[in-house]
Amino acid sequence: MKALELAVPLLLAKSRGATIEIPRSVPNNASEILDRSYLGLAIEGRDFTNYTGSSSAPNRFSVNMFSTFFNITGATTYIRLGGTTTDNFYYDPNQAEAITTVQPELANNERSERRLHAPFTIGKAWLDGLRVLPNVKWDFQIPLARANLSNAVLFCRDSLAAMGDAFNSFEFGNEPDLYNATGPAEGVNDRPDSYGPKDYVQEYNEWTAAIAGNLSLSGPQFQALALSNFAADPWSEETAFNAGLAKEKTKTVSEHYYQSRSGRSLQGTLMNHRETVTQSDRRFKDRIQYMKRAHPDIPFVIGEAAASLGNNSGIPDYDLAASLGTALWTIDWILYTMTLGAKRVNMQLGTRFAFSPWQPIEATIGGRLRPAQTLGSFYGNVFVAELIGREKDLQVAEFGSGDQDVVGYGAYNSGVLSKVALVDLQLWRRSFMTPRPNVTVTLTGLDAQRVRVEKLTGPDGGAQAEEISWAGKQWTAQSEGLPVVVGGGSESVEVRGGSVDVLIQASEALLLSLL
Numbered sequence: 001m002k003a004l005e006l007a008v009p010l011l012l013a014k015s016r017g018a019t020i021e022i023p024r025s026v027p028n029n030a031s032e033i034l035d036r037s038y039l040g041l042a043i044e045g046r047d048f049t050n051y052t053g054s055s056s057a058p059n060r061f062s063v064n065m066f067s068t069f070f071n072i073t074g075a076t077t078y079i080r081l082g083g084t085t086t087d088n089f090y091y092d093p094n095q096a097e098a099i100t101t102v103q104p105e106l107a108n109n110e111r112s113e114r115r116l117h118a119p120f121t122i123g124k125a126w127l128d129g130l131r132v133l134p135n136v137k138w139d140f141q142i143p144l145a146r147a148n149l150s151n152a153v154l155f156c157r158d159s160l161a162a163m164g165d166a167f168n169s170f171e172f173g174n175e176p177d178l179y180n181a182t183g184p185a186e187g188v189n190d191r192p193d194s195y196g197p198k199d200y201v202q203e204y205n206e207w208t209a210a211i212a213g214n215l216s217l218s219g220p221q222f223q224a225l226a227l228s229n230f231a232a233d234p235w236s237e238e239t240a241f242n243a244g245l246a247k248e249k250t251k252t253v254s255e256h257y258y259q260s261r262s263g264r265s266l267q268g269t270l271m272n273h274r275e276t277v278t279q280s281d282r283r284f285k286d287r288i289q290y291m292k293r294a295h296p297d298i299p300f301v302i303g304e305a306a307a308s309l310g311n312n313s314g315i316p317d318y319d320l321a322a323s324l325g326t327a328l329w330t331i332d333w334i335l336y337t338m339t340l341g342a343k344r345v346n347m348q349l350g351t352r353f354a355f356s357p358w359q360p361i362e363a364t365i366g367g368r369l370r371p372a373q374t375l376g377s378f379y380g381n382v383f384v385a386e387l388i389g390r391e392k393d394l395q396v397a398e399f400g401s402g403d404q405d406v407v408g409y410g411a412y413n414s415g416v417l418s419k420v421a422l423v424d425l426q427l428w429r430r431s432f433m434t435p436r437p438n439v440t441v442t443l444t445g446l447d448a449q450r451v452r453v454e455k456l457t458g459p460d461g462g463a464q465a466e467e468i469s470w471a472g473k474q475w476t477a478q479s480e481g482l483p484v485v486v487g488g489g490s491e492s493v494e495v496r497g498g499s500v501d502v503l504i505q506a507s508e509a510l511l512l513s514l515l
């Protein structure tokens with residue numbers, strides 16, 4: 001009789017139901033009209049050539065992966081090129097190699113292992129990567145940590161020549177709010193412990209004037225602040241502008257975001273809408289509102305973002321940062337930030353980062369040789385690009401679903417609902433040895449004949465990219481980043497009386513397109 005007892009919970013299991021009444025017109029709390037370039041990317045400077053290759057030998061896998069987003073939305077992909085490593089670059093136009101790790105000259109008391117002085121020297125060949133990717137624009141970070149203005153002017157001049165029309169802005173430094181925390185224990189600091197927003201603003205105004213002067217740039221051409229995940233008072237847009245940040249030079253302001261940390265739980269920290277809302281609100285709500293009120297012509301960009309920071313003893317947390325669950329977080333988080341009023345997000349890429357949408361080359365990571373490969377978060381980004389689509393005047397609204405695990409968002413084009421995203425954030429793993437739960441979601445008030453239903457899914461919430469598919473397709477290193485059909489693509493469901501039922505499993509997402 002044991003077997004029967006074990007079967008009892010199964011027999012008792014009930015199909016859950018949830019209902020979303022679709023608002024006829026765009027809800028009051030929808031986003032404003034979004035830039036269809038909302039989904040941007042970011043590349044850690046050290047790893048730049050790993051992602052691009054060179055113009056004579058491009059990294060085909062990676063180049064195709066980049067073009068996925070333009071192919072879907074038809075909108076330019078903005079890429080922020082920077083990070084802690086870039087902040088410490090020294091540019092030597094006479095160096096033959098693209099990037100070396102030996103410093104040409106160290107001042108008296110410098111130590112090459114200092115955190116703010118990652119010892120990278122960049123040659124002209126590194127800038128060749130700026131010519132490899134089609135349909136992109138660059139937010140190119142200026143190295144500030146090393147405090148060498150004349151070197152920065154040289155670097156900006158040669159990078160601008162390489163970018164040409166693909167230049168969008170120069171970003172001034174990386175996470176200056178952390179400069180003062182890199183104290184003597186971690187090496188000698190270029191900035192005093194008292195370094196604060198006023199000091200940053202003074203450098204910003206001096207450097208941006210010198211760079212604009214030398215390169216004959218006029219108007220707002222700089223991205224300011226690039227504050228870290230840990231930014232807190234007194235580091236804010238408000239203190240920077242109050243301290244006199246040169247407004248006429250400033251195109252955008254930027255801050256960074258990582259929601260979780262390696263070792264933490266997927267369900268607790270990422271597959272958790274409440275956590276996403278609470279953390280994003282705390283980080284951005286007031287800051288974005290300040291910019292809209294005080295400087296409405298200067299957009300707020302989340303210029304470097306990913307699921308989680310850190311690693312456990314050098315081993316990246318692939319379950320937390322590279323799984324189907326990570327992809328679902330990516331969707332929920334990006335769509336939520338749209339409703340907060342950001343201009344754009346740049347999702348971070350790096351060769352050794354598990355959260356990166358893909359690993360561009362073979363590399364030893366956490367003591368293991370790992371081949372070039374697609375990683376889980378890529379699929380969340382593809383889903384978001386599909387929701388953005390090609391139609392104009394996009395607004396996104398969050399719908400309540402009445403179910404604790406299912407989040408719903410609607411995409412309106414010119415005021416008319418065109419798509420609905422449903423994300424079931426309940427973590428389910430094969431190892432639970434329970435049937436995979438599901439929810440039947442009833443959508444009412446639809447003005448459509450049919451809906452096309454496409455799935456982002458995999459056999460398990462912790463599934464890695466090789467088991468994840470979007471709309472029956474996978475993107476792999478073997479296919480050089482071009483989609484491969486694996487089946488289970490899409491289905492078309494009839495709408496009756498303005499209503500439709502769709503079934504969503506725990507740990508998957510659906511995109512419904514109204515036809």
Ligand SMILES: *[C@@H]1O[C@H](CO)[C@@H](O)[C@H](O)[C@H]1NC(C)=O
Nearest residue numbers: 013014015435436437438503
């Ligand atoms: C949905 O869940 C119910 C209840 O557990 C189960 O009986 C049913 O088979 C599930 N359906 C699918 C398609 O997974």
Ligand SMILES: *[C@@H]1O[C@H](CO)[C@@H](O)[C@H](O)[C@H]1NC(C)=O
Nearest residue numbers: 046047048049050053099361
């Ligand atoms: C990858 O980048 C590193 C610098 O971080 C560089 O030394 C290496 O040559 C690059 N490898 C390839 C294949 O581009």
Ligand SMILES: *[C@@H]1O[C@H](CO)[C@@H](O)[C@H](O)[C@H]1NC(C)=O
Nearest residue numbers: 064065067068071481482483
């Ligand atoms: C993008 O579209 C072009 C033109 O249709 C096609 O040749 C290319 O393979 C596509 N790339 C990807 C990554 O889908």
Ligand SMILES: *[C@@H]1O[C@H](CO)[C@@H](O)[C@H](O)[C@H]1NC(C)=O
Nearest residue numbers: 149150153209210211213214
């Ligand atoms: C050019 O840059 C240098 C710093 O390298 C600066 O001293 C000079 O004022 C700049 N020239 C102009 C015209 O801004």
Ligand SMILES: *[C@@H]1O[C@H](CO)[C@@H](O)[C@H](O)[C@H]1NC(C)=O
Nearest residue numbers: 091105107148149150151154
């Ligand atoms: C700063 O950069 C200039 C121009 O590249 C270079 O000549 C100089 O040696 C650098 N100074 C230091 C301290 O590295």
Ligand SMILES: *[C@@H]1O[C@H](CO)[C@@H](O)[C@H](O)[C@H]1NC(C)=O
Nearest residue numbers: 180181183193194233234235
């Ligand atoms: C660095 O600045 C922060 C405020 O931004 C302050 O709380 C902290 O004490 C400073 N650290 C040092 C070492 O002075």
Ligand SMILES: *[C@@H]1O[C@H](CO)[C@@H](O)[C@H](O)[C@H]1NC(C)=O
Nearest residue numbers: 027029030339398399400401
């Ligand atoms: C917008 O309103 C809906 C319906 O009241 C609510 O469920 C959702 O949380 C709201 N979204 C935001 C971003 O405030």
